[in-house]
Amino acid sequence: MSIHVLAPDVAAKIAAGEVVERPASVVKELVENAIDAGATAVRVEIAEGGKRLVRVMDDGGGIPAAEVPLAFARHATSKLSSVEDLSHVTTLGFRGEALASIAAVSQLTLVSRPAAQTTATRIRLEGGQQVSLGAAGSAAGTSISVENLFYNVPARLKFLKATATEAGHIHRIVSHYALAYPHIRFTLQTDNRTTFHTSGSGDLFDALAAVFSLETARQLIEVSNQETPVDGPAVAVAGFTGATSLHRGGRDQIIFFVNKRWIQDRALNQAVVQAYHTFLPVGRFPVAVLNIELDPTEVDVNVHPTKAEVKFQSPRFIFKAVQKAVREAVVAASPVPGMGGHAPGSFGLHAGDSAPWPGTLGASRGHNFNQMGFEAQRTLPVANRPDNPDTAAEVWQMPPTEPTKMPPMRVVGQIQQMYIVAEGPDGLYLIDQHAAHERILYEKLAAQRAKADVPQQRLLEPVLVELAPGHAAIVAAELDILTEVGFDIESFGGATYRIRGIPEMLGQADPAQALVDILVEMADGAIPLAKETHEKIAITVCKRASIKGGQVLSPEEMKELVRQLERTTAPRTCPHGRPTMVHLSASQLAREFCRV
Ligand code: ADP
Ligand code: MG
Numbered sequence: 209m210s211i212h213v214l215a216p217d218v219a220a221k222i223a224a225g226e227v228v229e230r231p232a233s234v235v236k237e238l239v240e241n242a243i244d245a246g247a248t249a250v251r252v253e254i255a256e257g258g259k260r261l262v263r264v265m266d267d268g269g270g271i272p273a274a275e276v277p278l279a280f281a282r283h284a285t286s287k288l289s290s291v292e293d294l295s296h297v298t299t300l301g302f303r304g305e306a307l308a309s310i311a312a313v314s315q316l317t318l319v320s321r322p323a324a325q326t327t328a329t330r331i332r333l334e335g336g337q338q339v340s341l342g343a344a345g346s347a348a349g350t351s352i353s354v355e356n357l358f359y360n361v362p363a364r365l366k367f368l369k370a371t372a373t374e375a376g377h378i379h380r381i382v383s384h385y386a387l388a389y390p391h392i393r394f395t396l397q398t399d400n401r402t403t404f405h406t407s408g409s410g411d412l413f414d415a416l417a418a419v420f421s422l423e424t425a426r427q428l429i430e431v432s433n434q435e436t437p438v439d440g441p442a443v444a445v446a447g448f449t450g451a452t453s454l455h456r457g458g459r460d461q462i463i464f465f466v467n468k469r470w471i472q473d474r475a476l477n478q479a480v481v482q483a484y485h486t487f488l489p490v491g492r493f494p495v496a497v498l499n500i501e502l503d504p505t506e507v508d509v510n511v512h513p514t515k516a517e518v519k520f521q522s523p524r525f526i527f528k529a530v531q532k533a534v535r536e537a538v539v540a541a542s543p544v545p546g547m548g549g550h551a552p553g554s555f556g557l558h559a560g561d562s563a564p565w566p567g568t569l570g571a572s573r574g575h576n577f578n579q580m581g582f583e584a585q586r587t588l589p590v591a592n593r594p595d596n597p598d599t600a601a602e603v604w605q606m607p608p609t610e611p612t613k614m615p616p617m618r619v620v621g622q623i624q625q626m627y628i629v630a631e632g633p634d635g636l637y638l639i640d641q642h643a644a645h646e647r648i649l650y651e652k653l654a655a656q657r658a659k660a661d662v663p664q665q666r667l668l669e670p671v672l673v674e675l676a677p678g679h680a681a682i683v684a685a686e687l688d689i690l691t692e693v694g695f696d697i698e699s700f701g702g703a704t705y706r707i708r709g710i711p712e713m714l715g716q717a718d719p720a721q722a723l724v725d726i727l728v729e730m731a732d733g734a735i736p737l738a739k740e741t742h743e744k745i746a747i748t749v750c751k752r753a754s755i756k757g758g759q760v761l762s763p764e765e766m767k768e769l770v771r772q773l774e775r776t777t778a779p780r781t782c783p784h785g786r787p788t789m790v791h792l793s794a795s796q797l798a799r800e801f802c803r804v
Contacts, residue, residue, distance in 0.1 A: 217312070220336050221361055223282070224309035230368060231258025232377035234314075234354050237306035239385050242266035244287065244299045245350065249393040249408065252382055256399070257374030259357060267349040270322035273329040277341065279318075280333060282308040296504040300469055303510070312336035313364070314357045320350040335360045379404060381470075383419045387497050388468045390415040416448060416497065420461070424495065427454040429541040431498060433533035440525035441506045445533035447498035449480070452542055452781065455492035465499040466507055471518050476500075479527045483534035485743070486650075486783040487542065496534065500526060542780045614779040614789070619766045626757035628766050635793040641761060641769065643782035645754035646747075648772045649713055650783040653693065653746050662694040663712035671707045672700060673720040679727040680705070686730075689742040693749050695723070713753040725752050747783045 214222070228234060235252055242250045245268025255261040271279055278284050285304030288297065310316060311333040321328035328346035332339045358365040368374060375398055386394040386406045393408025406418045416425040428448035436442045462480050464471050484494050508519040520526050617630040617637060628639040656662040675683065680703035683690065690697060694711030707719045714722050729748040755761070761769070773779045773788065782788055798804045 217336060220282070220308070220312040223305070224312040225361075225364065227305055227309040228313060228357070230377060231262055231357055231374050232381050234258065234262045234310050234357060235264065235378045236381045237301070237310065238262070238264035238352055238354075239382065240300035241306065242268055242350070243385065243389060243392065244301050245269045247349070247392060249395075250385075251395045251397070252378070253397040254375065254378055254399070257369075257371035258378050259368055259371065259374060261353060261355050262357070262378075263351065263353040265349065265351040267347070270325070270348060270350055271318075271320040271329070272322055273325060273327075273343075276318065276320060276329045276331050277338060280307050280311050280331075280336075280338075284308070297509060298467070298504060300515075303515075308336070310354055313359075313361050315355045315359065317353045317355075318350065319344055319346045321346050321348050323348040384463055384470045386415050387412070387419055387463065388465045388470060388499065412448070420495070424450075424454060427451045428495070428497075429537050431496075431533050431537040433529070433536065435525075435529045435532075437525065440522050441502055443526060443529040444501040445498055445530050446501065447496065449483075449498070449534050449537055450495040452484070452487045452538065452785070454495050455488050456495060457492065459493045461495040462493070463497045466509075466518055467501060467504065468499055469509065469515065469518070472516050473518070475523065475527055476530055479531040480534050483531045484538060484785075486747070486778070486785050487538060487781055488785045490784065494534075498530065498534070500530065502526070539778055542778060614774055616774070617770055619763060619770055621763075622761055622766060624757070625760050628761070628770065630770060632791070635791060635795075635797055637789050637791050639770065639773070639789045640782075640787070641755050641759070641766075642757055643786055643788040644769055644773045644779075646750050646782045646784075647776050647779060647788055648769070649750040649754055650747060651776045651778075653711075653713070653750060657692060657746070660692075662692065664694045664696065664709045665712050665714075666696070666709045667707065667719060671719045672704060673707060673723060674702075674704045675724070675727065677703055678731055679703075679724065682727055682730055686741055686745060689745050692742065693746055697723070711749055711753070713749070715753065717752070722752055750783060 227237065231254065235254075235258065239250055239252065242264060245266060247266035247268035249267050251263075251265040253261065253263040253265075275286075281304075283304045284307075285302060287299040288302045288304075293302075307318075312335065315332075315334045317330065317332045319328050319330045327343045329341070330344035330346075331341045358368065379396065379398075382394055382396045383404060386392070386404075390406065390412045391408055391410035392406075394404070394406045395402060396404040404418065406415045413425060416428060427450055429451055430447075431449050432444075432446045434442070434444045459477055459481065462477050464473060464476050480494060480496050480498070488494060506521045508521075509515050511517060511519045615632040615634070617632045620629040620631055622628055622641075623638075626641060628641055628644075630637045630639060653662065683697060683705060684699070687697065694709070694713070695707070696709030697705050697707050700706045705723075707723060710717070710719045710722060726745070726748045729751065730744060755769075780788055795804070
């Protein structure tokens with residue numbers, strides 16, 4: 209075939225493919241247009257997963273009659289006029305491609321009326337060709353109906369999935385925008401049934417409850433952090449992140465917006481996951497809804513036709529800002545699990561009857577839950593401030609000290625050679641001696657590693673150990689890290705190694721046995737949440753070194769353990785993310801004894 213320029217309709221269909229992949233892409237573009245138009249209510253109707261119909265209606269500014277046909281021309285936009293504008297786009301749209309693309313691959317009807325006009329304009333296009341244009345009656349705003357998507361592109365049509373799958377994608381899009389814009393009332397109607405809606409109250413809690421359920425929303429902690437580094441851009445991270453009681457099997461409930469544009473970014477996802485390091489059970493992932501606010505010149509939204517991915521000028525700063533904001537919020541709110549219901553290790557007293565956990569959204573309602581953005585400028589979640597009247601009434605009472613600390617405790621005794629019984633300002637605590645010691649050792653080791661000063665005990669006689677091939681492979685690969693945490697090991701040929709020193713914290717342990725135990729743990733992959741191998745090794749060493757269940761402790765030893773636990777930064781969980789303590793509050797005790 210000789211080289212020739214493609215016919216315009218062929219070119220248009222190809223170009224459309226970049227923007228419109230499936231019905232959900234149509235919904236995304238039309239919802240973005242409605243938001244850009246200043247809508248206070250956006251209604252999305254779909255039939256057959258959007259394959260037969262996607263209709264988006266808004267009460268926004270509308271399109272003036274004279275401009276209606278132009279809106280469907282490629283690169284026609286009212287949002288941008290120069291290349292310079294591109295560096296500081298504040299609207300969701302700007303490429304002027306969506307309407308043209310959608311129209312090219314569907315049968316589309318638009319009815320639009322600016323409030324100042326008395327009649328609306330109605331236009332119909334099929335396969336991008338205008339088939340009618342005229343006046344119509346309609347309320348102010350815009351309604352766009354997209355029928356039979358890809359009716360003229362069989363190759364694409366073939367790839368559309370089952371109705372339920374496509375509807376699921378649409379649900380995701382609508383609910384995400386509902387989170388970013390809690391002051392807009394969103395409705396999703398699926399085959400004539402309302403399947404999702406938000407109140408548009410402007411209160412993010414309402415939107416979170418609509419998207420995730422009330423139960424989940426109550427377990428979210430406010431995140432609000434601003435960074436203005438000298439050597440990087442100002443970044444504000446605001447939104448909500450799950451309490452450590454809340455986790456999921458996958459990462460799909462970690463949701464990001466950049467300047468309220470929904471984006472997908474694997475690195476940022478990872479920043480959130482890492483912020484929960486040692487806080488969540490193995491293989492579980494947090495829930496988070498975060499808006500990153502930064503100067504528009506710091507982010508290029510024009511790297512992808514669907515604008516779903518963006519490029520940051522300083523990705524590392526953004527990564528760190530997100531990680532720090534989430535980590536701080538989680539550490540500050542990390543609660544002592546109550547014995548009431550949700551807590552792992554719960555004793556099941558009054559299951560489901562416990563008050564919302566401290567630091568969660570439920571406990572702090574009514575305190576300025578507006579939308580995510582710069583307006584929320586607190587460093588501590590509101591529920592943890594001692595002056596918060598709502599929290600004071602809850603079962604848990606924050607001690608008037610720093611919220612990251614555990615309350616002062618008086619050791620009462622030990623039970624089952626495993627748990628320390630202690631009294632705190634509000635009731636009874638049971639501390640898992642092994643988990644608590646793991647936390648203490650882990651933080652101690654981290655501090656020593658940071659200074660490259662991990663104490664080691666030299667063995668008088670080097671010990672030879674022959675390792676299983678799998679274990680030998682771990683040693684060979686991770687020798688540096690084993691050295692960093694205090695081992696002195698060298699290869700002695702094949703799978704045999706010579707141990708000359710072990711971490712001091714391992715005490716009187718049999719060196720060969722200690723090394724093998726640690727390698728067994730490592731090979732098990734029992735700590736998949738640890739982001740890097742050296743974390744895994746550090747956690748494993750601490751686990752091996754810590755006091756076990758079954759060990760009788762003297763009152764002095766228990767007191768010392770509690771005192772050291774108090775000094776850690778995250779006293780309420782062990783490095784694996786399990787709780788170090790459970791709490792039975794004074795009011796729960798009173799209830800148990802029918803004193804109230
Ligand atoms: P973009 O959003 O990138 O500007 P689109 O193709 O999505 O490009 O839309 C083209 C233009 O049509 C927009 O710039 C806007 O002026 C107008 N428009 C589209 N949808 C709406 C709407 N719901 N309300 C008002 N104007 C709209
Ligand atoms: Mg647009």
